[in-house]
Amino acid sequence: MSFQVVREYNYAFLDEGSKKEIRRTTLKAIAIPGCQVPFASREMPIGRGWGTGGLQLTLSLIGDNDRLKVIDQGNDDSVNAVSIKRLVENCTNVATTNQSEQATLIQTRHRIPEIPLRKDQILVFQVPLPEPLRRTEPKEEITRRLHAEMEYSSIWLRLYEDIIKWGDITIGADYPCMVHQRYVFNPSPIPRYDLPKLHQANGLYLFGAGREKKIYAVPPYTDVVPLQFEDYPFQVESFEGLMCHLCGSDSSFLDEVYDADSGEKKYQCSDTGYCEARQQERGKVEWNGDL
Amino acid sequence: MGYVAVTGGQRAIEKANQLVDQYRLQDAEKALETNEIQSQLRLLIDRVMGEGGLYAPEYAAIALKQAEGDPAEAAFLLRAYRSTLPRNYYSRLIEPGDMRVIRRISSSFKDIPGGQMLGPTYDYTHRLLNFDMRNEKGAVKEFLERLGLGEKEIENASSSGKFQKVIDLLREQGLMAERTSDDQIPFDITRDKLNFPTTRSARLQLLSRGETGAMTALAYSSMRGYGAVHPTIGELRVGYLEVHIPYPLDDDDSIYIGEILTTEVETINSFTQNDQDDVEFMLGYGMTFGQNEVKAIAMAILERSLETSGSSPTQDEEFVLLHIDSVEANGFVSHLKLPHYTTFQSMLDRIRTAQKEQEKIEVKS
Secondary structure (H helix, E strand, O other), rough: OOHHHHOEOOEEEHHHHHHHHHHHHHHHHHOOOOOOOOOOOOOOOOOOOOOOHHHHHHHHOOOOOOOEEEEEEEOOOOOHHHHHHHHHHEEEEEEEOOOOHHEEEEEEEOOOOOOOOOOEEEEEOOOOOOHHHHHOOOOOHHHHHHHHHHHHHHHHHHHHHHHHHHHHOOOOOOEEEEEEEOOOEOOOOOOHHHHHHHHHOEEEEEEEEEEEEEEEEEOOOOOEOOOOOOOOOOOOOOOOOOOOOOOOOOOOOEEEOOOOOOOOEEEEEEEEEHHHHHHHHHHHHHHHHHH | OOOOOOHHHHHHHHHHHHHHHHHOOOOOOOOOOHHHHHHHHHHHHHHHHHHHHOOOOHHHHHHHHHHHOOOOHHHHHHHHHHHHOOOOOOOOOOOHHHHHEEEOOOOOOOOOOOOOEEEOOOOOOOOOHHOOOOOOOHHHHHHHHHHOOOHHHHHHHHHHOOOOOOOHHHHHHEEEEEOOOOOOOOOOOOOOOOOOOOOOOHHHHHHHHHOOOHHHHHHHHHHHOOOOOEEEEEEEEEEEEEEEEEEEEEEEEEEEEEEEEEEEEEEEEEEOOOOOOOOOOEEEEEEOOOOOOOHHHHHHHHHHHOOOOOOHHHHHHHHHHOOHHHHHHHHHHHHHOOOOOOHHHHHHHHHHHHHHHHHHHHHHH
């Protein structure tokens, strides 16, 4: 299989013309933060809706000097992350890593790593539904016009109706935000916990929606503000009083897991790279203690 | 570790990939040869080429073998291969009137110039399971002997000539709108993202790449009452079309690069749908790779339906065009198999908060 990929296909799978086109679209997206820029998305050798947008960004940017990290739900070892890593390894000379600090390029689905991005790092998001206004308007023709006119009353109304009906805003992940006082955007289904990391960050965030054929970006030092009301402020997921049962972290996003044997509820870091590093660190400390 | 659902990814994937091959071959006496797939699963090959958007019968056979016969998976394999190929040429305009026809019918007129020609069709076979298929051995020679035909006669029957188009009869009589040809450079859906409202050339391309079942269902809904279109088939023809590309050194010259089997359908639609208030029939147009008649008819219905305005699903271009693509629909529906546990964690957080809110309200009241 890997043999075939190397022989029959170009470096980084896409032909050079396609890569250039994607990079030009990316530059435009960076120039207009939060604006969804259309591009002629290519069919990729992984499922449409399984990260093809992110993958096209990654492959259009990647070169021999890069180091790649791929996570799915924060997890380096999740099957889809592994599958994407294998594909990139098969068609480039790039080595992968689990440590976010060692990576130049990180492709992610539904999480931002716990350790903040540096200015020489790019985080590529896989985006299922790029259009924040799709929650209230199914037609693309109309949502494009609403963005052009900055007409966002329908999404505000949707939040207001949530509060009236349920007592609070019910949007869990993929929480709509205002980018630099201009475009409302979907940050991809990252938890609300990750949203503050987008605001005035050091690194570059790129968003690729393959099926919906759009690229958008949050460049460094850009304002990203979740939609909220004065009396109903934006809230992140609460993990108060909980900690990771593996690394002991009490300040990371935790997944709720159930022990296969005992059925007991436990919590563990969703960012496995971060958790692993902390476990090693802790192991060292404990070992030294024993000496 | 108690939680093992999605860890150990690397090894799990390797084993799963091995299992695919194992299941594909474990009960086989001998592996299927791709040339047998290509020659005997003709209609499946045609369908997969159409939905994959790549006319390559041999590659379609490889894809079908690799995908254990799943047409969606095979179309996806072709599409993902095709997307890596550079776009070197656009062909010269192809005139379906010049088709080397193997089948051609009209539902509008009993007698048409050149005559009706049934050709290879299941339409009038009785759908009785043919148990003799179990014992079918050998190939074309025995078959011909059984029918008492020589190879020559078969060849003659499958290479009939050109026929005048039925629709042209109506045009000559002023019953069908005479439209001037539009020399605009067509939109290329593989090179540009669609914006809405889109152009007719983009619509036709998307429809001809659409998924057969999805298009048939939508066209059926239009005929049954959720829409305006219930046409008469002016002509359905299946046959071979020659493809030429411009000669690179001299633009006036052309090079013949081969022929493609296609199905073309032209439907006749009520003059009440005429948007220019002329009392003339309106044309619906469908064309697919290979022999895929139901899809070509469905395409002609949907294409016409999208030219009319109204509130039924098949009159909504975004609704039709964005949901009939096999690769995209299959991909997104099946992506639900991916883990969603951080998103789900956010949902848990919201439902617990909302429950607390509800309890507060209940206590108050």
